Each structure stands twice: as C-alpha cells, then as structure tokens.
Amino acid sequence: MLVLLFCLFLSCILFYTYGVYFISIFNSEMNRYSFFDSFFIGFCFIGTILNLWSIFLPTNIFSILFLMLFGIYIYYKQKKFLNLKVKKFFRKIKENKLISLLILAIILIQLLYSVGIPKNYDSYLYHINSIQWNEKFSVVPGLANLHDRFGFNSSQFVLSAAFSFNELYNQYIFTTNSLCFLIFFIWILLYSFHKKNLFGLIALLFGYYFFYQYHTDLSSPSTDLIPNLLFGFLMLKLIFNSDSINNKRLLFIVLSFFIITFKISLLPIVIIGLISIYLHKQNFPFFIKKTFLFGIIFILPWIIRNVILTGYVIYPLSSLDVFNFDWEVSKESVVDIQKWIYSWARIPFKNHNEVLSLSFFDWFSVWWQNCLMRNKIIFIISLFSPIIFTFYFFTNKKQKKLHISITFIICYVTLLIWLFTAPDIRFSFSALLILCAFPLILLNKYIYRFTKVIKISIILFSLFFLYEFLTIGNNLFLSEFKNYKKIENYYYLPSDVYYVKYKRKIEYNQLEYKTPEGLKINLFEPKNRYTQCFDKFPCSWYLDNTIKLRGEDLSDGFKNDKN
Incomplete structure (x- = not known):
C-alpha cells in the first residue's frame, strides 16, 4: 500500500508538471488552466512522448528516469508557478472541512481497488503480454502475427509499461487507470460542492454511473476506462462552461486528439479539437497548419506504431492498406479479427459469421436481452435524446447554444457508430451518459427556486456515492484477501498479478x-x-x-x- 501511494504520487507530480510545461510551450495563459486541466494535458503529453520513445527504445525504467530528470528541469524553470498552483489547490480544499474529509476518504478507499490484482479478463489475455513486449523491446515489426490482439495499439500499453514500476519492485503496479479515476473523482466532487447547482448534481450522477461501469478496471491496465474518462471530462467541461472551448483550447485539442490513440471508436471527439483550433483565429490556413501540427505531435507516433506492429495505418481496418512490408498481417486475418470485434459486442460466444449474417433486429433483440436494466434505461434515454435536444434548441433562443449543439452532435454520432459496429457498452459509455444528461440540462433554467434542495441533494448523494464506493471496494478486497494473501502483506506492496497463475495452473x-x-x-x-x-x-x-x-x-x- 505504501509503495502504491508513492507510485501514485510520483505519477501525479510528473503528469501535472509536464502539463504545465506543455501549456507554457504554446504561450497560453497558464492561469486559465486548473490543476486538473494541467494533469490531463500532461498525461496526454507524456503518453505521446512514450509512443515516440517506444519506436526506438524499450519502454521501461529508463524511460521513466528520463521523464523524471526532465521533470526536474521543468520544475526548476516553472518553480514559482507550480508552487503557487499547488498551494492554491490545497487552499481550496482546506476551505471546506467536509470536502477535505471526503477527499481523504476517497484516496483511502481507492487503495482497496488499487492494491488488488486486475479484475479485467483481457488484462490476462493480452494486456499484460503487450506491456511485456513494450518493456523488453522497441515496437516489434509484425507482432500482431504472433497474437492478433497485439495489434491493438492502445497508448495504455506504453503508459503502463513505464508507470507499472516493474523493474523497481519486481512486480506490476498498474497506476494509470487508478490515478486518472482518482483525479477525475476529486474534480467532480470539488466542482459539485463549489457550484452547488444542477450542473454539480449532473457531474455527480455522471461520476456515479461511470464508477459502476468501470470500477473493476481500477486495478487493471484495461483500455476502456481512460478514453471514456477523458471523453466525459471534455464534454462536462463544455456543458458547464461554454467559454471553456475558447479559454482552454489546448485542453480540448490535446485530449481530443490523444483519445483516439486509446479507442478509435471515440473518433468523433476530434471534432471538438478541430473546432477549438478554428475558433482561435477563424482563418483556414491557420486551421490547416495547427491541425497538421497537433496531428504530428499526438497522432503520428501512434500511427507509426500501428504500421510497425501490423503493417496497417489503423488496425484492424483492412481498407487502410497503403504499405507492403514483409511483416504485414494478412488481410484475411485482419478481416477476421474485425468480424470478431463486431460480433462479440453484439452476441458473445457465437461464431462471428453466424452473428454478422443476422439482420439488425435479430441480433439486437438478443443483445437487448443480455443488457443490464441500468444500461437499458441509459440506452433508451440516449437514443431518444434528439427529441430533448430539439426542444432545448427551440426554447432557448436567447442563450448561447453552440456548446450544447457541439456536445450533442459529438455524442450522438459516437452513439450511432457504436450501435452499428460494436455495441459493447464499455466502448462508448461516456457518450451515452452525456446524452442522458440532456433532460437535466433542459431543466436547469426552471429550477432556480430549488437551489437549497439541490445543495442538500449534492451533499446526500456525495455521501451515498462514497458509501457505495467503500462497500464495493471492500467486497472486492475481501474476496481477494480470502484467496491469496495475509492482510499484513498488503501494507507495503499491492497484490502481485502473478499470484493468479498459481490458482489457474495452466x-x-x-x-x-x-x-x-x-x-x-x-x-x-x-x-x-x-x-x-x-x-x-x-x-x-x-x-x-x-x-x-x-x-x-x-x-x-x-x-x-x-x-
């Protein structure tokens, strides 16, 4: 546990420091960006550095040592600003003792999830193997020929290779999902208690359902949590503050471009980055220049990794076959894995040709029966959100509607792509949740008389959320504790993933x-x-x-x- 706290703290400092540095490179007004904005920008920037690093060198202890050494240089250059922002952040927390206690409780409860072994099935199938290849070698040509999943080139794998601290402690300590969720959770809590309005309640509800969907991924290097978290963070920012797309344009550009290196199904989020670039000067040559620049920085290293791993620009899209390397995965294999992705998301455990031969209504009826009731409600509300959006649009003529329109278009296009390709709820869950928020957004102007009720609701729901967070985390911890270790063994190090193999005996x-x-x-x-x-x-x-x-x-x- 002590080691985990150290790793989380070190990772947090590095991400935040690099975020401040990246903002300073583009001469943006640094005071506009909060601690949370800087953290997530830094997370994406470091992920990009590691994607580039991995093309030439293994991603291991030396990569994080490089990041630390350069981080010391950044701290020296930005010392006054960094210290000022950190002091301001902690001063804001100390202003409310309840918030301080809640954040402390969140950090401690988070450890119940993070000290455990990965709960995600795919982590044992190929996530950990992919991380091992990144640790031992630079990107390996044609690695997807060995295992088709090794071609799934998520930035999570290079980040986890660097921030798992395997060489230091001789076991994996997966920090990225856990840390990003923790920071996101704290942001939601601070925002809710600071605003104490309907938007604060929306943030809490989003966090609650997001937690329920992804809580088993907190100890894993899974590839679904972070892209959906970043997607939700951007959409909530835009809904809560229409000016943020202008005032914090780097946040929207960096995060939207980097998200697709985790999850290509969230590609529509790039729209918000492109709009941010265009609104900066509304000059087409400038727009092309900046789009090209940010594309080279955040997407090109990922594309190069795709080509080396698989021979394709984007895998598994066989249509984007522009090269002819000897390591290229056969088109037959690429088409096959794409069919499996689509079919498994619709009806798992069945032959993909059989599933894909079904009509939409045939496979959808089976898919619907397998959905949880909670997800059915979320899906229905999100599917019919155009009705709610249309009503909002024509009844709010005096209000600025651009930010709401952008949010709706991005989320609904994401929903449609998800529905007609691979409708596994975990792939695009944030888009569905944001669409579900539209009824509450519509109500915002009608409930100004009920501010006291909302304030009380925020406090009560926060406590309920924390109770659920504790209960589920405790149950997960206790179920693992019975099977693997003595409780005192958790005090220093979290569970070693390799304890699983003793139970499996493969x-x-x-x-x-x-x-x-x-x-x-x-x-x-x-x-x-x-x-x-x-x-x-x-x-x-x-x-x-x-x-x-x-x-x-x-x-x-x-x-x-x-x-």
Whole structure:
C-alpha cells in the first residue's frame, strides 16, 4: 500500500508538471488552466512522448528516469508557478472541512481497488503480454502475427509499461487507470460542492454511473476506462462552461486528439479539437497548419506504431492498406479479427459469421436481452435524446447554444457508430451518459427556486456515492484477501498479478522456431488453446506453422506465410 501511494504520487507530480510545461510551450495563459486541466494535458503529453520513445527504445525504467530528470528541469524553470498552483489547490480544499474529509476518504478507499490484482479478463489475455513486449523491446515489426490482439495499439500499453514500476519492485503496479479515476473523482466532487447547482448534481450522477461501469478496471491496465474518462471530462467541461472551448483550447485539442490513440471508436471527439483550433483565429490556413501540427505531435507516433506492429495505418481496418512490408498481417486475418470485434459486442460466444449474417433486429433483440436494466434505461434515454435536444434548441433562443449543439452532435454520432459496429457498452459509455444528461440540462433554467434542495441533494448523494464506493471496494478486497494473501502483506506492496497463475495452473507447449540463420528460439502456447497466457514470455494463445521469425532476435519481429 505504501509503495502504491508513492507510485501514485510520483505519477501525479510528473503528469501535472509536464502539463504545465506543455501549456507554457504554446504561450497560453497558464492561469486559465486548473490543476486538473494541467494533469490531463500532461498525461496526454507524456503518453505521446512514450509512443515516440517506444519506436526506438524499450519502454521501461529508463524511460521513466528520463521523464523524471526532465521533470526536474521543468520544475526548476516553472518553480514559482507550480508552487503557487499547488498551494492554491490545497487552499481550496482546506476551505471546506467536509470536502477535505471526503477527499481523504476517497484516496483511502481507492487503495482497496488499487492494491488488488486486475479484475479485467483481457488484462490476462493480452494486456499484460503487450506491456511485456513494450518493456523488453522497441515496437516489434509484425507482432500482431504472433497474437492478433497485439495489434491493438492502445497508448495504455506504453503508459503502463513505464508507470507499472516493474523493474523497481519486481512486480506490476498498474497506476494509470487508478490515478486518472482518482483525479477525475476529486474534480467532480470539488466542482459539485463549489457550484452547488444542477450542473454539480449532473457531474455527480455522471461520476456515479461511470464508477459502476468501470470500477473493476481500477486495478487493471484495461483500455476502456481512460478514453471514456477523458471523453466525459471534455464534454462536462463544455456543458458547464461554454467559454471553456475558447479559454482552454489546448485542453480540448490535446485530449481530443490523444483519445483516439486509446479507442478509435471515440473518433468523433476530434471534432471538438478541430473546432477549438478554428475558433482561435477563424482563418483556414491557420486551421490547416495547427491541425497538421497537433496531428504530428499526438497522432503520428501512434500511427507509426500501428504500421510497425501490423503493417496497417489503423488496425484492424483492412481498407487502410497503403504499405507492403514483409511483416504485414494478412488481410484475411485482419478481416477476421474485425468480424470478431463486431460480433462479440453484439452476441458473445457465437461464431462471428453466424452473428454478422443476422439482420439488425435479430441480433439486437438478443443483445437487448443480455443488457443490464441500468444500461437499458441509459440506452433508451440516449437514443431518444434528439427529441430533448430539439426542444432545448427551440426554447432557448436567447442563450448561447453552440456548446450544447457541439456536445450533442459529438455524442450522438459516437452513439450511432457504436450501435452499428460494436455495441459493447464499455466502448462508448461516456457518450451515452452525456446524452442522458440532456433532460437535466433542459431543466436547469426552471429550477432556480430549488437551489437549497439541490445543495442538500449534492451533499446526500456525495455521501451515498462514497458509501457505495467503500462497500464495493471492500467486497472486492475481501474476496481477494480470502484467496491469496495475509492482510499484513498488503501494507507495503499491492497484490502481485502473478499470484493468479498459481490458482489457474495452466500448462504450456513449448514450440521451437528457427531464425533465417538457423538459430532456435522457443515460443509458448497454452496446451488448452485460446487461453490466457500472461505468465509466459514470449507467448501466444495460439501458434501455427505460418508464423516465421524475421531475423535473429525477437525484436526483429514476425511475418506470416499467408501473405
């Protein structure tokens, strides 16, 4: 637990420091950006640095040492401003003793989630393996030939490789999801208690349902929580303050561009970044220049990683096949994995050809039956949100409506893409939640007489939220504690992910592959194929004789005879 607190604190300081530095590079008015804005900008900036770093070098202890050394330089250059902002942040917290106690409680309760082993199934299937490849090598050509999931090039994997502190403690400490959620949770709480209006209640409700959807990901390097969190953060910012798209344009540009390096299904969020660029000067040549600049900074390193891992600009989109490298994944395999993504999100555990042959109404009826009641309600409200938006639009002629219109368009386009491709609720949950907020946004101008009721509601709901947070976290912790460790063992280090393997007792086949020069390299696969294999390296859940080594070392990558 002590190690986890140290890792969270160190990561937080680095993200915030780099955020302030990035804002200063573009000569923006730094006082406009809060601690939370700077933190998330810094998180995206460091993620971009690591994406670039990983093209040439392994992402490991040396990468975080580099970040720390440069962070010291940034602190030296921005010492006065950084200290002033931190003091202002803590002064704001101290002004309200209830908030101070709640934040302390949130941090302590968060540890119940973070000290546990990952609860996400895919973390054991390929997330941890992907992190291991990033730790040991620079980006490996054709790695997706070894395991199709290794082509899912989420920025989460390079961030987790650097911020898991594996080399330092000889075990993984997954901090990124946990820390980002913690900062986001604190922001929601501070905003709610500061505003004490309907928007404050909307923020709390968003946080509550977001928590319920993603709480099992807090100890995992899963790839769904952070992009949806950043998406929700931007949308709530825009709803609560229409001027923020002008006053904090770097926040909207940086986060919207970087989100797609986590989750391509959230691509419509880029609209808000493009609008922020255009509104800056409303000059088309300037717009093209700045879009190109930010695209190179935040998206190009990710695209280069895609091409090296898979041979495709965006994987798994077989239509974006503009190269002809020998490590390129076969089109047949790319089409197959894309079918699995779409079909599994609709009806899991069934053959993808069978699912995709069904009409919309046939698969939707099965999908609907499998949805939780809570998610059904969220989906219905979000689906019919155009009616609510239209009513809002024509009854608020005197109000500025651009920010609400932008929010609605982005979220609804995201909803439609999600619904007709891969409608797994976790992929685009934030867009659905924001659309569900429109009825409350509509009510905002009608309930000014009930401010006292809203204030009381915020306090009571915050306490209820905290109670739920504690109860669920305690249950998760106790269920793990019974199976794996003595409680005193948690005081220093969190659970080691490798404790899971003792329970699973998976046996492996060891297959021998020859390099072009005749050297022998061993690869592993589970004897029970299509099984998680995070505790072996190098490992794939399924090996076949079409896989070939490209060179004398694993870092030279893999190719496939299917091409």
